[in-house]
Amino acid sequence: MRRSPLHELHRQSGARFTEFAGWEMPVQYRGIVAEHEAVRARAGLFDVSHMGEIEVGGRDALALCQHVTTNDAAKLAVGAAQYTLWCDERGGTIDDTILYRLGAERYLFCVNASNAAICSAWITEQARAFPGARVVDRSDELGLIAVQAPRAAELLARAGGERATRLGRFQCGESSVAGVDVVAARTGYTGEDGFELFAATADLSALWSALLDAGRPLGGEPIGLGARDTLRLEAALPLYGHELSRDISPLEAGLGWAVKLGKGRFIGGEALAEAKARGPARRLIGLRMTDPGIARGEYPVVAGGRQVGVVTSGTKSPTLGIAIALALIARESVDAPLAVQIRGREVRAERAALPFYRRAAGDGDR
C-alpha cells in the first residue's frame, strides 16, 4: 500500500489506518462521530494526498478540457473552479472531478484516488488529438490538505494564510500558508465552508503541522476518511464507486446541472443527450429510515415486495441522529412506499429531500 507523506505525523496523532484505493490512510483519530461533530461545529483538517492532480496547459488546454468533461470549462475565468465529470462514449462516468483554472492556459484537475491512474491514461490518450495541449500528471509531486468548517477561514488566517481567506466560494489561486507555496481553493467535500490546499509533497509536513497548531486553540483537529464519508453523505455529495460509476451516468445521479449539452461536442455528449430526451431510467434519491435499522450500500430497495432499486450509500447521520441513505431507484418507483432489505427483513423508509444537511449561509458564499 502507498502511504501519504504525512503518515508518521498521523501515527503520532493516534490515527487508525485503513486501505483505500491502494493507499493506507487514516480512517479515524479520536473517533468518527467525534470528528464529524468537530467539522460541523469548529474545524477539521483532512489529508487527502492520495487524490490525483493532472495539469493541462498550452493553447489547446481549454479545448482538451472541454472534450473530456461534461461541464462548460469555457465559463471558467482565471481563478475559478467548477465541479465536472468525465464520461465515456456511453455516457457512463469515468470520474467526478474539480477543474481549477490557474492561468490563461493553465488548468488543474483534481481526480479521485481510485481513478487517478485511469484518468491520467485517459486524458493523455485524448490529448493526442490536441497537439497544442500539454498534460502533466502531478499526483506524485503534489499533496492535498483540506481545511473545512465554520472556523476554516479563521484557522487558515492564524496559520499565516490570510490572503487565501479572501477567495470566494469556488475561487482558486496561488497563495502562501505558513510560508509554504500553495494553490488554494475555496472548495470542499463536507457541505461546509472550507479550503483545499495543494502543496509540494516536500512541503506537506510543515504545512500540516502549522495547520494543526493553528487549529488546536480553535478546537480544530485532524479528521479521517470515516468522518469524511459521513460528512459528504449528509451533504448528499456523490462518491465515485457508489453514486457514480461506468454504469451510473451523471444524469441518473442527479448531476444534470453539471452536464452542459449546449457547450459543444464532448465525449459522452451524444449518449447523454439521448438519455436526457428519453428520461433516465433510474434516479438517485435520498432516503430516511422510518423503522429502526441502518441502510447500507448494496442493500436492496423494495416496493410492494419487488426490488425497485439499491442503496448506494447509507449510514447513521451523526448530525441528524437518524439513518439516511442515497439510493438508485427505477424512475417510476421513486414516490412509492419504499423499504430497504436489511438482513432479510423489510425496514421501511421514506423519501427525503436532498441534501439531508445544509449549513447556514456565510462568507464562503460570496
Place this chain on the structure above:
Amino acid sequence: MEFPEDLKYTREHEWVSVEGKVATIGITDHAQHQLGDVVFVELPAVGDRLEKSDAFGVVESTKAVSDIYAPVSGEVVEVNDDLPDNPELINEDPYGDGWIVKVTLGDPTDLDDLLSADEYRAYVEESAAE
C-alpha cells in the same frame, strides 16, 4: 484495555458472566474499541432460543456491521432495553451498562471451552502482533 477476571470470553470477543442459572452476555472492551462508535444494536426477543456459536444479533458502528455470537445456548429472558436509544453504552461500559442479553443457561458444560481472562488477553495480544 480491560479484561475482568471474573468473566469468561470467546474468540469472537463476547464475554459471559454467570449467576446461578442466568448467563449475561456482552462484547468485550477490545471489541468495542475495534468497532468504534456503536450506532445501532439488533437484539433478539425475550423467549428466543440462542444456540452456542450461532449469530444472535448485530452491533453496528458507523462503518461496520458486526455479528454477535452466542457463547452458550439458552433461552433469552431479558434484553438490554437501554441499547436501542443509547447504543453508545456498549462503548462506554461494555462489561456493565452495555450488557446485551441474559439467557437461562441450559447446559453448564457450554462454559468449559470458553477462555479465561488471561487466555483471552493473550489471544488478543497475539492477534494484534500478526
